[in-house]
Amino acid sequence: MKSPLLSLPGAVPAEGVDEGVAAHYGDLFREQRALADGTGFVDLSHRGVVTVSGEDRLSWLHLLLTQHVSELPVGEATEALILSAHGHIEHALYLVDDGTTVWAHVEPGTQDALIAYLESMKFFYRVEVADRTADIAVVHLPAGSIADVPDGVVVRETPYGRDLFLPRAGLEEFAASHGPAAGLLAYEALRVEQHRPRLGFETDHRTIPHELGWIGTAVHLQKGCYRGQETVARVQNLGKPPRRLVFLHLDGSDVHLPVPGTEIRVADEGPEGRRIGVVTTSVRHHELGPVALALVKRNVPVDARLLAGETAAAQEVVVEP
Numbered sequence: 572m573k574s575p576l577l578s579l580p581g582a583v584p585a586e587g588v589d590e591g592v593a594a595h596y597g598d599l600f601r602e603q604r605a606l607a608d609g610t611g612f613v614d615l616s617h618r619g620v621v622t623v624s625g626e627d628r629l630s631w632l633h634l635l636l637t638q639h640v641s642e643l644p645v646g647e648a649t650e651a652l653i654l655s656a657h658g659h660i661e662h663a664l665y666l667v668d669d670g671t672t673v674w675a676h677v678e679p680g681t682q683d684a685l686i687a688y689l690e691s692m693k694f695f696y697r698v699e700v701a702d703r704t705a706d707i708a709v710v711h712l713p714a715g716s717i718a719d720v721p722d723g724v725v726v727r728e729t730p731y732g733r734d735l736f737l738p739r740a741g742l743e744e745f746a747a748s749h750g751p752a753a754g755l756l757a758y759e760a761l762r763v764e765q766h767r768p769r770l771g772f773e774t775d776h777r778t779i780p781h782e783l784g785w786i787g788t789a790v791h792l793q794k795g796c797y798r799g800q801e802t803v804a805r806v807q808n809l810g811k812p813p814r815r816l817v818f819l820h821l822d823g824s825d826v827h828l829p830v831p832g833t834e835i836r837v838a839d840e841g842p843e844g845r846r847i848g849v850v851t852t853s854v855r856h857h858e859l860g861p862v863a864l865a866l867v868k869r870n871v872p873v874d875a876r877l878l879a880g881e882t883a884a885a886q887e888v889v890v891e892p
Contacts, residue, residue, distance in 0.1 A: 572704065574616045575743050576752060585755050588679050588771060591617035595754035602753035603760050603857040609715025611751045613758045615734070616708035616742060619682030621664075623689070624672040625698040632673060635692055636664070637780065637803070639791040645670045648727040648734075650789045652780060653688065658802025660778050662688075663770040663789065665734065667727040674725050674736050676709045678770045708739040711758065718749050731765060760854040763864050766818055766889045772831065773816060773851045773864055779803070781812040782866065784890045814848070814866045815890035821853070821861040822883040828853040828861055829879040835865055838876035838883060847871050850879050864889075 574592045577584055581597030584590065592614045595602060605611040623632060633641035638651035645668055653662040662685050664675040677685055682702055689700045712718055712733040720726055720735060727734040737745055746752060762769065768783040779802060780790045792807060806812055821829070835848040848867030856862050863879065869892050871877075877884040 572617060574614050574708075576614045576616070576746055579746065579752055582752075583754070585617075589617060589755050591679070593752070593754045595756050596752055599754070599756055599760075599855065600857040602751070602757035605751055606713040606753050606757055606761055607857070609713050609717070611713065611753045612716075612718070612746070612749050613711040613713075613753050613755065614708075614742070614746075615676070615711050615755075615758075616739065617679045618704075618709045619677040619679060619685070620703040620707045620709065620736060621675045621677060621682050621685060621689075622672050622701045622703050623675075623698055624701070625696070627696040628673050628698050629668065631693075631696040631698050633794070635689070635797060637790040637797060637799075638666075639794040640666070640668075640673075643668050643673075646726075646728070648729050652785065652789050653685070654780075654797070654799025654802070656798055658779050658799040658806075659776060660770065660774050660780060660785075665727060667725060669725050674703075674727075676727075676734065676736070681770070703736075706739050707736050708742050710735045710737050710742070710745060712749075713761075721745065731761075731767070756854070759852065760856045763818075763852055763854045763862055764856055764859065766816070766864070768816060768864070769852070773866065778814075778866075779806060779812055781806050782814045782890065783816045811869055811892070812890075813869055815869050815888075815892055817848075817865050817867055818887040818889050819850070819863040819865050819877070819879060819884040820859065820887065821863060821879065823860040825861070825882045828855065829863065829882050833880040835867055835884070836878045837871070838878045842878060842881060844878075847877075853879075 582593040585594040636651035666675045714732045725736040833850040834846045836844040853863035
């Protein structure tokens with residue numbers, strides 16, 4: 572769904588899964604600095620929006636999600652995953668309950684599969700699942716923003732800022748009074764700095780929550796059964812995940828960033844050494860320079876110097892080995 576804010580001056584469209592919103596508006600670092608200072612907003616209107624209403628919404632979702640939501644307070648933001656039977660991550664949901672309805676935004680294009688799964692699990696529960704993507708747009712206000720929120724808009728307040736579920740018809744009016752707009756590349760740079768994983772970027776078909784540090788933030792270890800819980804409990808109690816998320820400081824002298832999927836090797840073994848991981852997201856940060864998130868094998872020494880393709884990289888631990 573193409574955002575009307577692509578008509579703003581300087582807007583350059585994002586590509587791939589983020590198609591439909593602006594990658595930037597002409598000045599990536601200025602946009603990053605604005606967000607870091609708590610000003611402006613980010614158009615995330617390409618993300619899917621799903622609602623669950625009905626008397627049983629929280630108790631029902633509690634049975635399906637990795638997060639404890641049966642007693643979720645009104646207005647309290649949380650995040651949760653849906654796992655496969657083998658504990659692999661299938662969906663990531665960013666939730667808030669407004670007292671009558673649970674609102675969730677999800678990765679672009681994943682809402683249809685999510686809704687199909689939720690519908691298949693309704694049984695006798697008093698719940699209604701709806702796709703609101705066509706009429707509701709997600710807009711992000713950065714941490715520290717003092718911008719006013721329009722009346723009646725549902726808000727997810729997190730340490731990283733506020734996610735607004737804004738009527739899509741009001742996007743242009745909102746932009747006119749809440750600028751400057753910052754593009755998705757600026758938002759992604761801050762996400763990488765904050766070590767926050769993203770479904771489809773830091774995940775593949777075999778990713779489990781422990782590898783990305785989603786235990787605690789999206790997975791509650793003391794709740795009842797849900798699909799994939801056996802894997803979560805087994806790894807938590809008896810073992811370690813096969814991979815771990817790391818933050819990479821990249822050699823700033825290279826002109827090009829290593830793209831997602833770039834193979835990582837131990838520098839001492841040279842460019843022909845064994846593959847020990849891959850870059851998942853790479854960005855240029857306004858203060859840190861070129862940085863990335865990556866998944867590496869758990870047993871890679873935390874002080875090992877790495878190569879991302881041909882680019883030298885120093886790792887910073889996100890998930891403990």
